[in-house]
Amino acid sequence: MTNIKSAIKTEWDFSKLYKNINDSKIEKDVDAICKHFLAFAKKYKDLKFLKSSKGMLEALKDCDLLSSKTSAIPIWYLGLQQSLNSSDDNIQGKINILSDKYLKASKEVIFFDLAISKLDKKIQEKYLKDKTLAKYKYLLESSFLTGKYLLSESEEKIMTDKSKVAHEAWEDMGQKNRGEQKIKFKNKEMSLTEAMGIKSDLPKTDRRALHKLVMERYKDISFIAESELNAVIRNKKIDDEIRGFTKPYESTIIGYHNDVKSIENLVNVVTKHNYISHRFFKLKAKILNTAEKSEDKKITMAELATGISTAKTKKKISFEQGCELVTNAFAKVDTEFSDIFQSYLKNGQIDTFPKLGKRSGAFCSSIVNAPTYVLLNYVDKLNDVSTLAHEMGHAIHSDLSRKQDSIYQDYPISIAEVASTFFENILFDNLLEIASIEEKKDLLVGKVQDDVFTIFAQIAYFQYEKNIHKAVKDKGFVSKEEFASMFVDCRKSYAGDAVDVTETDGYGYVYINHFRSFFYVYSYAYGQLIANALYEEYKKDKSFGVKIKKFLSAGGSMSPEDIFKSIGIDTSKPDFFLKGLKKIEKDLDEVEKMF
Numbered sequence: 063m064t065n066i067k068s069a070i071k072t073e074w075d076f077s078k079l080y081k082n083i084n085d086s087k088i089e090k091d092v093d094a095i096c097k098h099f100l101a102f103a104k105k106y107k108d109l110k111f112l113k114s115s116k117g118m119l120e121a122l123k124d125c126d127l128l129s130s131k132t133s134a135i136p137i138w139y140l141g142l143q144q145s146l147n148s149s150d151d152n153i154q155g156k157i158n159i160l161s162d163k164y165l166k167a168s169k170e171v172i173f174f175d176l177a178i179s180k181l182d183k184k185i186q187e188k189y190l191k192d193k194t195l196a197k198y199k200y201l202l203e204s205s206f207l208t209g210k211y212l213l214s215e216s217e218e219k220i221m222t223d224k225s226k227v228a229h230e231a232w233e234d235m236g237q238k239n240r241g242e243q244k245i246k247f248k249n250k251e252m253s254l255t256e257a258m259g260i261k262s263d264l265p266k267t268d269r270r271a272l273h274k275l276v277m278e279r280y281k282d283i284s285f286i287a288e289s290e291l292n293a294v295i296r297n298k299k300i301d302d303e304i305r306g307f308t309k310p311y312e313s314t315i316i317g318y319h320n321d322v323k324s325i326e327n328l329v330n331v332v333t334k335h336n337y338i339s340h341r342f343f344k345l346k347a348k349i350l351n352t353a354e355k356s357e358d359k360k361i362t363m364a365e366l367a368t369g370i371s372t373a374k375t376k377k378k379i380s381f382e383q384g385c386e387l388v389t390n391a392f393a394k395v396d397t398e399f400s401d402i403f404q405s406y407l408k409n410g411q412i413d414t415f416p417k418l419g420k421r422s423g424a425f426c427s428s429i430v431n432a433p434t435y436v437l438l439n440y441v442d443k444l445n446d447v448s449t450l451a452h453e454m455g456h457a458i459h460s461d462l463s464r465k466q467d468s469i470y471q472d473y474p475i476s477i478a479e480v481a482s483t484f485f486e487n488i489l490f491d492n493l494l495e496i497a498s499i500e501e502k503k504d505l506l507v508g509k510v511q512d513d514v515f516t517i518f519a520q521i522a523y524f525q526y527e528k529n530i531h532k533a534v535k536d537k538g539f540v541s542k543e544e545f546a547s548m549f550v551d552c553r554k555s556y557a558g559d560a561v562d563v564t565e566t567d568g569y570g571y572v573y574i575n576h577f578r579s580f581f582y583v584y585s586y587a588y589g590q591l592i593a594n595a596l597y598e599e600y601k602k603d604k605s606f607g608v609k610i611k612k613f614l615s616a617g618g619s620m621s622p623e624d625i626f627k628s629i630g631i632d633t634s635k636p637d638f639f640l641k642g643l644k645k646i647e648k649d650l651d652e653v654e655k656m657f
């Protein structure tokens with residue numbers, strides 16, 4: 063860790079990929095990829111490969127090769143460039159043209175997966191038992207599992223094209239409408255997201271006034287969300303009926319390679335323990351009201367998600383210091399983790415600081431056969447160090463998964479947050495060590511708040527989605543007022559009595575984008591609970607680090623349930639998630655004693 067400053071690059075280095083966005087190699091590479099798709103389609107279109115295990119083996123090997131050769135690096139590269147220059151229409155145009163080309167060619171090989179997934183039951187069993195195909199067993203299993211929900215090739219093409227107008231176009235309209243809203247607060251004009259962003263830092267009266275202004279505007283424009291949600295939910299209901307799904311969340315859970323029963327168990331157990339979340343908000347109300355010298359026992363929705371900070375001065379952590387903290391924390395688990403992080407710094411794989419035109423927030427982006435890149439907007443806050451650890455968790459997960467064959471290198475979305483949250487947890491304990499007493503209190507209560515929002519709130523959202531999907535199905539149409547009153551119930555279900563939820567607060571459903579990516583929200587709770595469990599195991603026994611690495615190197619070669627089982631964590635046990643909730647309750651006991 064000596065002389066880190068001179069050794070690191072804080073801007074993305076793309077020199078291994080392309081010269082710049084006008085590099086003629088970009089288009090040439092896309093053309094080459096398209097040719098690979100077409101050649102593969104021509105070779106296997108006659109479906110003769112399905113007839114023997116020898117044919118299957120050759121075809122699957124070829125398919126593995128194809129996914130490596132057709133990695134959409136050129137388009138992905140342009141996407142990364144765009145996140146640094148978000149207003150550059152030139153890049154967007156290029157991306158659109160090349161993506162259309164790529165998608166058109168990739169559609170030519172849809173038949174391959176479809177034909178395998180629809181193999182006769184008896185032949186399926188034969189191939190699953192075949193030792194020469196052992197390497198592809200999980201691929202075949204997942205394909206056979208989804209096969210019964212798939213349609214014919216031409217029908218699948220119609221479904222894809224139809225979803226653009228029946229879902230995406232509606233969502234696009236809603237997002238544009240919300241994005242264009244402006245409100246005036248204290249003579250300053252601002253967008254609704256801006257207003258939500260500054261709300262936390264305002265004094266109480268202003269904070270509540272601004273919150274009310276924002277929610278009233280969402281109520282005013284809720285007639286658009288009303289049409290949008292009715293349309294996309296009805297469209298989904300039609301899709302589910304055509305494909306044969308009987309529950310609205312099934313397609314999401316199966317698509318994320320999770321087990322439906324196990325997720326239903328997660329949802330039920332969390333909902334039953336909402337009292338933990340109620341207790342947290344009671345404590346939050348006490349802390350905030352004491353700090354603001356108020357006699358109130360309650361808080362309002364304006365305070366629901368604000369940070370809880372009692373420390374008088376906020377610690378500043380430079381990027382160099384942040385890197386040192388992360389390196390030390392990672393090295394304690396395994397030096398390969400800290401080595402990977404160091405190489406990211408050296409090779410320019412992390413774009414660190416905010417810049418004009420650069421998109422906000424943070425992400426990690428990876429693709430087969432190219433270096434992984436991390437984007438940050440680091441401004442010396444303690445939280446920025448956590449974000450760095452979080453995104454590096456994704457990056458390490460992606461890089462170690464490269465040990466798998468191309469077809470297994472992508473891990474399912476449902477376990478992505480396990481890796482990132484685990485590394486955040488690792489860092490957390492190191493932060494506690496350097497924090498003052500006041501900061502320590504803030505960190506600990508912040509951790510419980512994070513668990514509450516990631517687990518209880520997201521599962522309450524899952525329940526809300528279940529309710530609105532059922533209502534649209536039963537009644538044929540749900541009014542904007544009904545969506546709102548159901549959302550008031552949803553907020554109350556996890557916030558409890560300490561938080562006042564008004565009728566207008568019910569219009570929060572208008573801006574929650576995730577309600578349009580049906581039932582995605584459960585993956586947050588799932589990831590957080592498993593990450594916490596892995597961390598508990600690691601704390602008990604430091605040699606568990608080896609098993610963590612096994613999970614991080616598994617990619618998508620097994621189902622999430624089997625990956626965790628292979629390292630001794632059985633998420634299918636009914637009390638698995640329960641144990642995680644009890645741990646949060648214990649943390650809350652501790653925090654309650656501090657305030």
Ligand SMILES: [Zn+2]
Nearest residue numbers: 452456479482
């Ligand atoms: Zn993440």
